[in-house]
Structures are given as structure tokens and as C-alpha cells.
Amino acid sequence: MNTTGPESTPRSQPTAALHHLPTSRSVPANAPANPAEPEKSQRNPGLHFDPRFLDELRAVNLSAIERRAATLVKRRSIKGDNQSAWLLRALALMDLTTLNSNDTDERVRRLCAKALHPLSTELRDGLGLGDRLIRPAAVCVYHPFVATAAQALHGSGIEIAAVSTAFPHGLAPLETRVREIELSVADGATEIDVVIKRGLVFAGRWQELYDEVQAFRQACGSAHLKVILGTGDLVSLRNVTLASAVAMMAGADFIKTSTGKESVNATLPVGLAMVRAIRTYHGATGIRIGFKPAGGISTTKTALDWLVLIKEELGRRWLEPDLFRFGASSLLTDIERQLDHHVTGSYSATHRHALA
Numbered sequence: 001m002n003t004t005g006p007e008s009t010p011r012s013q014p015t016a017a018l019h020h021l022p023t024s025r026s027v028p029a030n031a032p033a034n035p036a037e038p039e040k041s042q043r044n045p046g047l048h049f050d051p052r053f054l055d056e057l058r059a060v061n062l063s064a065i066e067r068r069a070a071t072l073v074k075r076r077s078i079k080g081d082n083q084s085a086w087l088l089r090a091l092a093l094m095d096l097t098t099l100n101s102n103d104t105d106e107r108v109r110r111l112c113a114k115a116l117h118p119l120s121t122e123l124r125d126g127l128g129l130g131d132r133l134i135r136p137a138a139v140c141v142y143h144p145f146v147a148t149a150a151q152a153l154h155g156s157g158i159e160i161a162a163v164s165t166a167f168p169h170g171l172a173p174l175e176t177r178v179r180e181i182e183l184s185v186a187d188g189a190t191e192i193d194v195v196i197k198r199g200l201v202f203a204g205r206w207q208e209l210y211d212e213v214q215a216f217r218q219a220c221g222s223a224h225l226k227v228i229l230g231t232g233d234l235v236s237l238r239n240v241t242l243a244s245a246v247a248m249m250a251g252a253d254f255i256k257t258s259t260g261k262e263s264v265n266a267t268l269p270v271g272l273a274m275v276r277a278i279r280t281y282h283g284a285t286g287i288r289i290g291f292k293p294a295g296g297i298s299t300t301k302t303a304l305d306w307l308v309l310i311k312e313e314l315g316r317r318w319l320e321p322d323l324f325r326f327g328a329s330s331l332l333t334d335i336e337r338q339l340d341h342h343v344t345g346s347y348s349a350t351h352r353h354a355l356a
């Protein structure tokens, strides 16, 4: 593949049924004509729930998706300066995350300090970055640390993402989960990562799932909504595809693979199933939905695989922070090490880059 420029465009797959669906909010204008000029994507207004959209997506060909995921990665060849450029891009597309049971305000402050200055002066000089500001797109924390992060990042332009709705299982009454979103927004969260109740997927209770996600979207107000599917729990790619579709119909701004707490996290076949659902939705509505793989993405090799997948399947426009994020707690460390290697010719010890 050509990995140097913003040349490819998404291949739309309009579906017949979707064209007839009414939107649940005002009908948006189509996406910008030139995807190479990234105007901020408009928010997803959602669609009224209609099972016909699900019928369009039901026939997922598992083996074809697995074959495609394997081929994409094999074809990748990103080296040298080009690789450094892609790694800097990966950094800028990151939700720098801490979601541990032993998180503290102090740890979150250190993480925010790292987000503000992710690369050392030597490394920046070695890479010739000059004045270029390269920082993660967001810091992602549990609700109790939103106010701390908001204070530490005030005025920086770095988004504050909160995992709400009884993360990571989503097993609390709906009112409790909605209230948690409202509290996070009040504390300064600009993005909310919600988890779905996986049981609604197993039971095929799609309307109920739609209603819950719509309630989350409403509680978010101007904060952007990322819907975590917990794909490692969902058993089949068909479930992943249908849950993606319901989340988008209900107004998700992003769909996200995993909480990082399931036994299986983000995998390329699952990602492929999700980005194809995104492509279908875009083809039919003109609305671009963001994608966030998360959980277990800790090496630059894996990060590059994901970037290749997105560029090939959705196009260059999706490699911007309003449409793509990595959810990752340790990826930044490996990016620093690889960049260091590019500049100095040798690998530094991981502990030199340890976060928080």
C-alpha cells in the first residue's frame, strides 16, 4: 500500500433500506466534498430505530473478514522517516488512559503532565519537530478523576474522556448510569465512553439497546459519545456488527471495541467488522462515525496495523482525532522507544519512559 499521503477515499456501500429511514434529529448536510481537507466532522444525529438496517447487515462473512484482516497486515511496509511520521500520528490519535483500581489524583496529574509534554526536548529536536505541537487527543479516566484532569489540562485543547455508565460491565440501573454521565459532564468531561449491557445483545433486544444508548446520548449534551461494545464478550462478528449498527442509529459519535477488561480485547477482524458497519452507515447517511480500538494495544507494530486497516477501509480522512482514537495505557511508551531508536540508533530501556 502507499502510506505516504491522503489519497484514498472511503468506498461507500449504500444500503437500500437505510435510504428510507428518517433521521431522529434534523437531517444533516452531506460530509465535506474533499476528505483531504479535514473540516471537523459533524455529529451523528442518529436515526429512528428500524430493524431493516439490521437485516441489511446480518450476513457477516466471518472467514472473508479474517482473510482480509490477515492480508492487510501482511501488505504493510512502513519504514524509516515514514514510520516516524506514522508514529507521531498514532500519538496524536491517542486517548492516553489510566483505568486502574489504584488510580489516584496524583497519578492522574502525572498522566496529564505527560499528555502536555509527551516527548522529551532531545527527542523533539532529534526529530526536527520545531514548534509543532504533538499531543494525545484526550486523557481518559474514571469519573472521580475528571475534575482533576479538567484542571490539569485546562486550555490545552486536550479532550477529557470519562468512562461512565458503570464501567466496565454496565450493570447498574439505567438511571444510575445516566446520572453518572451527567456528573462527569458537570465535572468537565468533553467525551464520554459508555459501555453497553452485553445481555441486550445476547437476547437480541435491539430496541432496548437503542433506547439506552439514546438516553446516554441525551445525557452527554455537547460531550461526544463513544459507545464501547465489549466485543470480546459478544461471541460473534454478527453480534458485533449489529451492536455497532444499533449504537450508530442511536446517535453514537464513536464506536469502540473494548473496555480493556475483557479477556479478549481489540482484534483486527472485530475492527474490520466495525469499520465496515461504519462504512455502510456513512454510505447511506453521509455521516462519519469515529472508531476507537482499545485494550491491549501496547506496541507500535499493533498501532501501525490499525492505522493501515483504517486507511485501507475508510480512507485517509478517518485518520484524524475527530474520527479515530487508540484507547491505550502503555502504547505511548513504545512509541517513544521507537522514535528514540530512529533518532539515536539504539533502543532505550522501557523504564526510562515509564508513565505515571
Ligand SMILES: O=C[C@H](O)COP(=O)(O)O
Binding pocket: 097, 099, 140, 258, 259, 260, 261, 294, 295, 296, 297, 298, 327, 328, 329, 330, 331
Ligand atoms: O479504553 C482504554 C483501555 O482501557 C486501555 O486498555 P489498555 O490498558 O490495555 O491499554
